[in-house]
Amino acid sequence: MLPEIRTPIPGPRSRELASSLSKYENRNVTYFAADFPIFWDRASGINVWDVDGNRFVDFTAGFAVAAHGHTHQAIQDAIANQSARLMHAMGDVHPAENKLRLCQRLSEITFERWGLGVGKTTLCNSGFEAVEVALKTSLLHSGKAGVIYFSGGYHGLGYGALEVIGIPWFREPFLLQLRDFATAIPYPNCFRCPFGRTEGYRLEGSRFPNCASSCLAAIEDQIAQTIRTRPIGCILVEPCQGRGGEVVPPIDFHRMLRQICDTYKILLVWDEIYTGFNRTGTLFACDQFGVYPDIICLGKGLTAGFPLAACVGRAEIMDAWPLSAGEALHTTTFLGNPMGCAAALASIDLHLEKALGTRVQTLGRQFRDRLKELALPAIGHVRGLGLLVGAEIIRPDGSPDPAKALQIVLCALKDGLLFLTGGTNGNVLSFTPPFCIETEEIDYACKKIYQYLRLGSVS
Ligand SMILES: Cc1ncc(COP(=O)(O)O)c(C=O)c1O
Numbered sequence: 001m002l003p004e005i006r007t008p009i010p011g012p013r014s015r016e017l018a019s020s021l022s023k024y025e026n027r028n029v030t031y032f033a034a035d036f037p038i039f040w041d042r043a044s045g046i047n048v049w050d051v052d053g054n055r056f057v058d059f060t061a062g063f064a065v066a067a068h069g070h071t072h073q074a075i076q077d078a079i080a081n082q083s084a085r086l087m088h089a090m091g092d093v094h095p096a097e098n099k100l101r102l103c104q105r106l107s108e109i110t111f112e113r114w115g116l117g118v119g120k121t122t123l124c125n126s127g128f129e130a131v132e133v134a135l136k137t138s139l140l141h142s143g144k145a146g147v148i149y150f151s152g153g154y155h156g157l158g159y160g161a162l163e164v165i166g167i168p169w170f171r172e173p174f175l176l177q178l179r180d181f182a183t184a185i186p187y188p189n190c191f192r193c194p195f196g197r198t199e200g201y202r203l204e205g206s207r208f209p210n211c212a213s214s215c216l217a218a219i220e221d222q223i224a225q226t227i228r229t230r231p232i233g234c235i236l237v238e239p240c241q242g243r244g245g246e247v248v249p250p251i252d253f254h255r256m257l258r259q260i261c262d263t264y265k266i267l268l269v270w271d272e273i274y275t276g277f278n279r280t281g282t283l284f285a286c287d288q289f290g291v292y293p294d295i296i297c298l299g300k301g302l303t304a305g306f307p308l309a310a311c312v313g314r315a316e317i318m319d320a321w322p323l324s325a326g327e328a329l330h331t332t333t334f335l336g337n338p339m340g341c342a343a344a345l346a347s348i349d350l351h352l353e354k355a356l357g358t359r360v361q362t363l364g365r366q367f368r369d370r371l372k373e374l375a376l377p378a379i380g381h382v383r384g385l386g387l388l389v390g391a392e393i394i395r396p397d398g399s400p401d402p403a404k405a406l407q408i409v410l411c412a413l414k415d416g417l418l419f420l421t422g423g424t425n426g427n428v429l430s431f432t433p434p435f436c437i438e439t440e441e442i443d444y445a446c447k448k449i450y451q452y453l454r455l456g457s458v459s
Contacts, residue, residue, distance in 0.1 A: 001047050002444055003416020004055040011052025014038045035410050043070030046437050048418060057433075057441050058418045064242065064274055064388075064432035067301035068350050075305055078346035082339045091123070091335030092328040099123065099336035102344050106298070106312050109283065109348065114292045120318035123336045124309040127273040127299035128156020133311035133330055134236065134269045134295045135160050141267060141320035142233035148226055149236045150187035151194070152244035152424050155271055155297075164236055166244065167424055183226045187241060188215045188249040191381040191392060213250040220256055227264050234267035234295075235260070239285035242274030245423025246390025246430060248383055254291040261294070267317065269295040273309065274388070277301030277351050278435065281361035281386030288385075304347040308340030360386040360435050363442065367431065370446040376453045378404060389431040391449075392423070400425035407458040408449065417445055 010018070017039045022032050030037065038050040046069060048056045061067060068075065082098070089096040103121040111119035124130040139145055149155070153166035162171045163182045171178065186194035190211075195218050199211035226232060235257055241247040261268040270293035275285040279301060282288045286296070294317050299309030321329065334340075350356070364386040371382045371391050378401065380394035393405040405421045408429060412419045422430035429449075433441075452458040 001045075001055065001057075002441065003057055005414070005416045006054055007052045009054065009414045009416075010035065010038045011050060011054060013051040017051065035413070038413065045069040045071075046434050046441060054416060056413075056416045056418050057437075057445070059431045059433045059437075059445060060418050060420050061432050061434045062305075063300065063420075064279060065300045065303075065305055066434050067277055067279065067304045068347065069434040069436040070305070072304065072347075072350070074346045074350060075303070075343050078342040079306065079339050082342035086338050088334070089336070089338050091333075091337070092324070092331040095336055096338040096341065098338055098341040098345060102310075102336075102341040105345060105348055106310055109352070110296055110312050111292075111314055114286075116292060116314055118315040119296075119312045120315045121310050121312045122318075122330060123341075124299075124311060125307055125332055125334050125337075126156065126158075127297065127309045128158040128161040129332070130273065130297040130299060130309040130311040131155040131164070131236070131271060132158055132160035134234070134271075134297055134313070135164070136330060137295060137311070137313055137318060137320060138234035138267050138269065141317050142231075144231035144233035144266075145181045146226075146230045146232040147182040147234055147236055148185055148223060148232055149182050150238070150241075151184050152187045152189065152241050152247060153236075153238055153271075154241070154243035154274075155236065155238075156273075183230065183232075185219055185222050185226070186215070187237075187244070187247060188213070188219065188253050189247045190250065191247075191383070213252055216250065216252055216256050219253075220260065223257075223260055227260075227266070232264070232266050234269050236269045236271060238271045239275045239289060240280065240385055240388060242388065242432075243422050243430075245392070245425075245428035246384045246388055248385055251289070254286075254289045258291045267294040269293060269297065271297045273297050273299040274432075275385075277304075277347070278356050278360050279386055279388050279432065281357050281364060283351060283357065285385065301351070302347060303340055303343040304350075306337075306340045306343035308337065308344055310344075356435060357386075363387060363435075363437060363439070364389060366439060367442045367446075370442060371449070374446060374450050374453075376450065378453050384431075387431070387433055387435060387437070390422070391429040391431075393427045393429060400427035402426035404458055405429055408452050411452045411457050412445070412448060415448055417448060419445075 041051045107119035122133045149164035151166040155161045197211045295313035381392040405427045409419045
């Protein structure tokens with residue numbers, strides 16, 4: 001359903017709640033401004049209603065979580081049934097049965113499906129924890145502390161994850177409590193080439209740049225040099241950068257990383273927390289890159305609405321962890337929460353429906369085409385894969401324009417459209433809607449963007 005706005009945005013109740021929350025919550029958490037935020041009350045499918053009764057269309061899926069649409073009936077039922085029976089178990093001591101079913105299912109849909117044997121899982125409460133389990137696994141497996149990661153990458157904000165985050169301002173305030181075990185390498189970005197080439201971005205999606213992907217040789221060199229100078233246990237990479245601005249690398253990038261990992265006997269860790277579970281139009285992004293990792297980190301669309309994530313690795317790698325002798329080396333109070341496992345099992349069943357990937361690919365292509373057809377000079381580059389769609393907002397000289405991107409988000413909010421900005425410069429309009437979005441809603445959003453940029457509500 002298209003938006004229905006009944007009050008000024010934010011409405012009076014949202015304003016009242018914002019004023020109270022700002023008194024009691026750490027002031028660094030929620031962003032408060034005269035025109036921000038709205039408080040969510042309920043949601044269904046593609047729509048969110050705020051506490052003032054306004055209906056919005058959600059182009060974020062709540063940070064790419066609500067893949068099947070908000071409050072999907074099957075996931076609701078799974079959580080409700082499980083909560084009536086058993087809400088909480090003792091994850092690493094006396095688990096619930098559905099923890100076994102989920103770990104088995106994750107193995108079946110990843111490493112077993114790829115013909116790479118059994119996958120073993122550590123369940124986590126949050127994406128960054130899954131990344132940190134991967135980092136710990138890398139050390140236990142190789143005895144090497146070093147990690148190669150990529151500029152612009154986002155892996156969450158725990159202290160382990162901060163070591164490997166490619167957006168430095170998240171890390172800088174905490175440097176005194178961090179150790180330096182990781183090395184950043186440029187991520188190929190055809191629109192803002194880290195090696196100064198300009199040919200790549202002209203082609204659709206930048207998957208086939210016409211600069212002969214010269215960045216790849218430079219990246220390979222930098223990685224090889226790093227491996228020669230410090231002990232490296234793994235390369236950690238996002239298949240496409242999500243929070244980094246929907247950056248899709250040239251098609252050979254991941255094949256090259258796989259080759260390097262095989263040559264130097266280091267682990268390849270894919271962070272598919274954002275891209276996994278059909279977000280890019282295949283169950284996992286690696287299914288379309290034709291490259292398989294040794295460890296995969298999953299979250300967000302895994303449950304499509306319950307805080308649960310997973311680090312899944314090939315059994316022989318995960319078996320670097322010692323057999324538990326009664327104290328797990330990595331666990332949490334809520335590990336393998338039964339409601340989370342039930343939500344994940346229900347969500348995975350929905351993800352395995354045959355037509356879903358094709359639907360995501362078709363809608364994503366439509367969305368990118370519509371954005372390009374607007375032919376707006378302020379939109380410098382439209383890119384993405386599936387329903388991971390980014391539009392770079394630029395100044396006339398081509399430099400990033402985060403202020404304009406934010407203005408668009410604020411105008412859209414007033415019109416009942418939930419947008420987000422992303423990218424390392426904050427100038428990318430970042431769209432990750434639920435998969436039940438329809439062409440009508442996509443067209444509506446594009447028309448609004450046209451109005452803001454062409455007819456002057458955003459200058
Ligand atoms: C690729 C990627 N990895 C890890 C994370 C961190 O996940 P969480 O916020 O659940 O800790 C995110 C979150 O956006 C992400 O996009």
